[in-house]
Amino acid sequence: xxxxxxxxxxxxxxxxxxxxxxxxxxxxxxxxxAVNGREAVERVRTLEPDVVLMDIRMPELNGIEATREIVxxxxxxxxxxxxxxxxxxxxxxxxxxxxxxxxxxxxxxxQLADGVRVVASGEALLAPSVTRRLISEFxxxxxxxxxxxxxxxxxxxxxDRETEVLVLIAQGLSNSEIAERLVVAExxxxxxxxxxxxxxxxxxxxxxxxxxYEARLVVPG
Numbered sequence: 155x156x157x158x159x160x161x162x163x164x165x166x167x168x169x170x171x172x173x174x175x176x177x178x179x180x181x182x183x184x185x186x187x188a189v190n191g192r193e194a195v196e197r198v199r200t201l202e203p204d205v206v207l208m209d210i211r212m213p214e215l216n217g218i219e220a221t222r223e224i225v226x227x228x229x230x231x232x233x234x235x236x237x238x239x240x241x242x243x244x245x246x247x248x249x250x251x252x253x254x255x256x257x258x259x260x261x262x263x264x265q266l267a268d269g270v271r272v273v274a275s276g277e278a279l280l281a282p283s284v285t286r287r288l289i290s291e292f293x294x295x296x297x298x299x300x301x302x303x304x305x306x307x308x309x310x311x312x313x314d315r316e317t318e319v320l321v322l323i324a325q326g327l328s329n330s331e332i333a334e335r336l337v338v339a340e341x342x343x344x345x346x347x348x349x350x351x352x353x354x355x356x357x358x359x360x361x362x363x364x365x366x367y368e369a370r371l372v373v374p375g
Contacts, residue, residue, distance in 0.1 A: 157274045158185040160203040162194035162220065163236065164212045168259065172207060175263040182270055191215030195223045198231050204274045208253065209236045210244045218248050225252030225357060232273045232358070254360045276358060277328065311353045317371070319346045323359055324366035 159176055161169050161184060173184045185201045188194035191208075192215040198206060206224065210217040221233045235248045235256040245256050254273045257266065312320065315336075322332045329347065333340040347359065356362050366372050 155181070157182045157205060157270060158201070158203045159183065159270055160186050160188060160194065160197055160201060160206045160231070162188040162191065162197075162206060162212065162217070163209040164189050165209075168209070168236075172266065175266055176270065178263070179267045182267060191217055191220030194220045195227075198224050198229050199227070202229075203231050205270050206231050206233045207236055207257075207270075208233050208248075210248060216244075218244060218251050221248055221253050222251040232276075234269055234273045249360055250364055252357055252361065254358055312350065316346050316350050316353070319343060320350055320362060320366050321371050323347070323350075324363040324372045326363075 159182060161172050161176075163169050163172075169187045169189075173187070176182045176184050185203045186197050188197050190212045194206060194208065194212075194217075195215070197203075208217045208221055212220075215223075217235060221235070224231060224233060233248075233253040235245060235253045236259050237245055237256055238259050248256065255269070257269045261269065318336070319332060322335060327335065329340050329343045333343045336343070347362075350356075350362055351358065354362065354365055356365060
């Protein structure tokens with residue numbers, strides 16, 4: 155199956171460069187481009203891409219607000235945030251808005267393609283080093299509003315094993331790594347992850363990780 159990508163960036167060189175790199179991949183197709191956040195939201199509606207490469211700093215509507223609108227519209231597209239610096243202060247906000255991960259603009263062609271594939275498959279593009287920075291950032295933003303949770307007492311509906319899996323997701327482990335850690339089949343972990351998302355009313359693994367930080371299940375250290 156071909157992964158259809160929308161590139162949203164106000165710099166023409168970035169859009170053209172990423173288009174060339176991604177179109178060279180046999181399983182990826184650039185479906186369109188957007189020069190600002192407002193156009194990105196509109197093009198997601200008309201093109202229905204699988205993944206949006208979203209720059210954070212754009213005119214008219216920034217990447218954070220564009221991501222929030224795309225998620226609010228229940229679009230199927232997964233958002234992969236593009237940033238120049240891995241310590242970008244806005245990355246955390248973008249993830250809270252519904253982005254599925256972030257990628258540095260100086261990523262290699264292989265890293266770019268792999269990132270698109272990971273996000274398209276429903277996984278979170280969050281390495282352990284990234285999650286540590288997110289935890290640190292959340293510690294600084296102690297007054298940040300919590301993610302909405304559907305249903306009263308939804309957190310309490312998680313079983314002990316599901317809570318354990320949620321913590322490991324927040325630590326940046328993949329399904330296979332969690333399965334190895336808990337000595338169970340990877341298919342079992344996939345089932346747990348699906349149930350966690352449903353019970354907490356969350357969009358994907360990245361939102362589950364952010365929820366874990368904000369529920370204090372992961373303690374900064």
